[in-house]
Amino acid sequence: MNKTIFKLALKNLFSHKTKTLIIMILIGLGSCLGGMARHLVGLGVRHWGVASLWGTLAVNLLGCLLIGLLAGLFARHPNVSLAAQRFLTIGVCGGFTTFSTFSRDGLTLWQEGRLPAFVLYVGGSVVAGLVAVAAGYRLAGGHA
Numbered sequence: 001m002n003k004t005i006f007k008l009a010l011k012n013l014f015s016h017k018t019k020t021l022i023i024m025i026l027i028g029l030g031s032c033l034g035g036m037a038r039h040l041v042g043l044g045v046r047h048w049g050v051a052s053l054w055g056t057l058a059v060n061l062l063g064c065l066l067i068g069l070l071a072g073l074f075a076r077h078p079n080v081s082l083a084a085q086r087f088l089t090i091g092v093c094g095g096f097t098t099f100s101t102f103s104r105d106g107l108t109l110w111q112e113g114r115l116p117a118f119v120l121y122v123g124g125s126v127v128a129g130l131v132a133v134a135a136g137y138r139l140a141g142g143h144a
Helices: 002-047 052-076 082-096 098-111 115-139
Strands: none
Touching (some): 002 052, 052 098
């Protein structure tokens, strides 16, 4: 009896790890695709002679639109697998732009009525992000 319980527990543990590994591989593949798409947008923007700042803005806004569309689709179709959701949101959108994930998390806080958390998260992320970029720039020898 104890051997049977042990085998069942081992099987469940292995299957959980396998699922986690598969999801991680899918996230990695999605990140790769998202990163390549971001690079292509950057090349296109430079080809048109537009400043790269506007390419970044375009990528961030497209990523926000995409993750919003996906969130809406997943809400309407709850049968979409967790693996597919993670591939598209964390992987593709995350590889394309982390701004989309930041915006989705902010929207979730807003929708849940957690206004203080929303203000702290959004305001803190923007300010702390700018401070971190400036600090990194200074650490690298620049003057920010």
